[in-house]
Amino acid sequence: MxxxxxxxxxxxxxxxxxxxxxxRLPGDKSISHRYALLAAYASGTTRLRNFSTGADCASSLGCxxxxxxxxxxxxxxxxxxxxxxxxxxxxxxxxxxGNSGSTMRMLAGLLAGxxxxxxxxxxxxxxxxPMERVRKPLMQMAANITLTDGHAPVIxxxxxxxAIDYTTPVPSAQVKTAVLFAGLQANGITTLRESVRTRDHGxxxxxxxxxxxxxxxxxxxxxGGQALTGIDATIPGDLSSAAFFLCAASLFPESxxxxxxxxxxPTRATLLDVLTSLGARISVLNLEEKHGELVGTVQLTAPxxxxxxxxxxxxxxxxxxxxxPVLAAIAPYTRxxxxxxxxxxxRVKESDRIALVASNLRAMxxxxxxxxxxxxxxxxxxxxxxxxxxxxxxxxxxxxxxxALRATGESVIHGADAAAISFPEFxxxxxxxxxx
Ligand code: S3P
Numbered sequence: 154m155x156x157x158x159x160x161x162x163x164x165x166x167x168x169x170x171x172x173x174x175x176x177r178l179p180g181d182k183s184i185s186h187r188y189a190l191l192a193a194y195a196s197g198t199t200r201l202r203n204f205s206t207g208a209d210c211a212s213s214l215g216c217x218x219x220x221x222x223x224x225x226x227x228x229x230x231x232x233x234x235x236x237x238x239x240x241x242x243x244x245x246x247x248x249x250x251g252n253s254g255s256t257m258r259m260l261a262g263l264l265a266g267x268x269x270x271x272x273x274x275x276x277x278x279x280x281x282x283p284m285e286r287v288r289k290p291l292m293q294m295a296a297n298i299t300l301t302d303g304h305a306p307v308i309x310x311x312x313x314x315x316a317i318d319y320t321t322p323v324p325s326a327q328v329k330t331a332v333l334f335a336g337l338q339a340n341g342i343t344t345l346r347e348s349v350r351t352r353d354h355g356x357x358x359x360x361x362x363x364x365x366x367x368x369x370x371x372x373x374x375x376x377g378g379q380a381l382t383g384i385d386a387t388i389p390g391d392l393s394s395a396a397f398f399l400c401a402a403s404l405f406p407e408s409x410x411x412x413x414x415x416x417x418x419p420t421r422a423t424l425l426d427v428l429t430s431l432g433a434r435i436s437v438l439n440l441e442e443k444h445g446e447l448v449g450t451v452q453l454t455a456p457x458x459x460x461x462x463x464x465x466x467x468x469x470x471x472x473x474x475x476x477x478p479v480l481a482a483i484a485p486y487t488r489x490x491x492x493x494x495x496x497x498x499x500r501v502k503e504s505d506r507i508a509l510v511a512s513n514l515r516a517m518x519x520x521x522x523x524x525x526x527x528x529x530x531x532x533x534x535x536x537x538x539x540x541x542x543x544x545x546x547x548x549x550x551x552x553x554x555x556x557a558l559r560a561t562g563e564s565v566i567h568g569a570d571a572a573a574i575s576f577p578e579f580x581x582x583x584x585x586x587x588x589x
Contacts, residue, residue: 160545164569164580166557167589168538171405171455174586178395179203180388181416182575184446185210186255187330187358190263192234192383193217193241195362199234199383200227203414205391207547207575212251216260219244236383239338243269247306250275252503252574255327258287259355261307262331265296266314266338273307278503278545280305290319290332294339316341316377323498324348324471329373330355337364339377346372349468352420357445361386389416389448393475394576396424398586399453400479401555403433404486406457410586413439417447423472425451427480430463431487432456462489462532470496470527478548481510482556484530485519493527500525503574504546513541513553517560536560543568547575554583 185205190213192199204210214232218224221242223235241264250256250273257273261284264271274280285303292298294317297310316339321328329345333355336343348371356366356373362381367374395412402408417425417437425435433453440449465473465480470493473480477496484491499506511523517536522529538560543550550571557564572579 160543160568160571162570163565163567164554166554166564166566168560168562169405169558169587169589171407171588172398172402172410172586173408173588175411175413176398176582176586177413178390178415179206179576179578181205181391182207182210182393183255183326183352183354184358184388184416186213186259187354188384188386188388189213189217189234190259190334191358191362191381192236193220193222194239194263195236195381195383196238197236197383199236200231200385201234202229202231202387203390204232204388205575206577207573208251209253209255209574212249212253213256216248216250216256219246219248234383239380241267243271247272247274250279252276252279254279254282257284257305257307258327259330259334261287261291261298261309262334264309265291265294265298265311265335267311269311271309271311273305273309275305283501286323286325286328287331290317290328291335293317293319294335296335314339314377316343318344318346320346324351326351326355333359333373333375336375336377337379342374342376344372344374349471350420351471352418354418354446361444384444386444389443389446390414391576392416392421392424394579395451396476397479397551397555397579399424399428400483401558402453403428403431403455403460404483404559406455408453408455410453412451414448415451417449417451419447420472423469424476427463427465427473428453431460432458433460460487462487462491464492464494466494470494471498474498475548478506478510478552479555481528481530482514482552484532485514485534485536486559487532490530490532492529494524495526497526502546504544504549506546506549509542509544509546509549510552513549514556516540517556517564538562538564541566543571545571547571547573551576551579554580558587
C-alpha cells in the first residue's frame with residue numbers, strides 16, 4: 154500500500170494441481186471487531202487470543218485505544234484490553250476507521266450513547282459507502298448524527314438515548330449491531346427486527362460480556378442500562394477466510410483440506426451447505442461452543458465428477474454476501490454454472506463487487522452476464538491467466554487468486570496487498586497448500 158492508501162503490490166499466481174494440508178486460521182473478523190469494541194466499553198480486562206490479523210480489526214482496536222481503552226500484548230500473544238467501564242473518552246482527533254465499514258457502523262452505535270462529539274473518518278473506499286442506514290435508527294433514538302451526502306465523515310453528538318422498535322430495511326448485521334450497542338445505553342427496551350436472519354455475532358458478543366438479550370424468530374431485544382464485564386476468549390478461525398481455500402479445493406478432485414478451530418456459527422456457515430450441494434464432501438468434527446460461538450474442525454474433499462450448479466437468491470444471498478465473489482470466481486469451472494440474484498448489496502461493499510467480478514472474469518476469457526443485483530456465470534468454461542484488477546478490494550484479490558489456480562497460464566493480481574485488509578497470510582498459505 155502506498156501513502157495514499159492505494160494498493161500497489163502485484164502477485165503472480167500459477168495454476169495448481171490440487172490443495173492439500175491442514176490449517177488453523179487467524180480469528181474471525183466479525184467477532185474480533187465486536188470483542189475489541191465491547192472490551193473498550195466494558196469494565197475490567199479482556200484477553201483475546203487469535204485476534205484477527207487483518208487491518209480492518211486493527212482499525213477497531215486503534216479506535217478502542219483512542220477512546221481510552223489500554224491495550225497491550227500478553228506473553229502468550231493474547232491482546233489485553235483494559236476497558237473504560239462504560240464511559241469512553243472523547244478523543245482530540247477524528248477516529249480513523251480505515252477501510253472498515255464494520256468499525257464505522259458499529260462504533261457509531263456505541264458512541265451514540267456517549268456524551269461528547271466524535272468524528273469517524275475512513276479511506277476513499279469507506280468514504281463512498283452508505284452510512285444513512287446507520288444514521289436513521291440512531292437519530293430515532295435521539296442521537297445527533299451528521300453525514301455528507303449520506304457518507305463519512307460521520308459526526309456524532311452522543312448523549313441520552315431513547316429505546317426504539319426498529320425493522321432494518323436492508324438486511325445488515327452491522328446496522329443490527331449498531332442499534333443493539335446503542336440500545337445497551339438507551340432508556341427502555343430496544344427491539345430490532347430483520348426479515349433475513351443476518352450473522353448474530355453482535356448478540357452473542359453482548360451476551361458474552363454479560364448483557365441479557367431476548368429473542369424471537371425475527372426479533373432481538375435489549376434493555377438499556379446494563380453493565381458489561383471483560384472476558385477471556387479465544388476467537389474462532391475465520392470461515393469467510395477459509396472460504397477461499399474451500400472453494401479452491403473443491404475444484405481439484407485430489408484435494409484434501411482440513412481446518413482446525415474454525416468458526417461454525419450457523420448464521421455464517423451457509424457456504425458449507427452450498428459447497429455440499431455443488432458436490433463437495435464436507436465433514437465437521439470436534440464441535441464445541443465458546444462464548445456462544447460454535448467452533449470445530451472442517452474437512453473438505455472434492456468430487457471426482459466436478460462441481461454441479463446452483464442458484465443463490467433471496468435470504469441465501471444476504472447470508473453468503475462475503476462469499477459471493479469467490480463463488481462467482483469458481484463458477485466457470487462448475488458443470489452448469491452459478492446464478493446469483495438479490496445481491497445488490499455487493500455493489501456498495503469495499504468496491505462494486507458485481508462489476509469487478511464480471512470484468513475480471515471476462516479478462517480471463519469467461520462469458521458472464523451482469524445484472525443490477527447479481528450475475529449469471531455459465532459452467533463448463535476454460536479460462537486463461539490474465540491481468541486482474543483487485544480494485545483495492547481484499548475479497549476480489551483473493552477470489553481471483555482462486556480462479557487463477559484452474560486457469561491455463563499465470564495470472565497477475567494487481568493490488569494483491571488488499572488481501573491484508575482481512576487476511577494478510579492469504580498468499581503465503583495458498584503457496585503452502587497448493588500443489589503445482
Ligand atoms: C459484517 C456484516 C456484513 C459483511 C461484513 C461484515 C459484520 O456486512 O459483509 O464483511 O461483521 O457484521 P453488512 O452487515 O453490511 O451486510
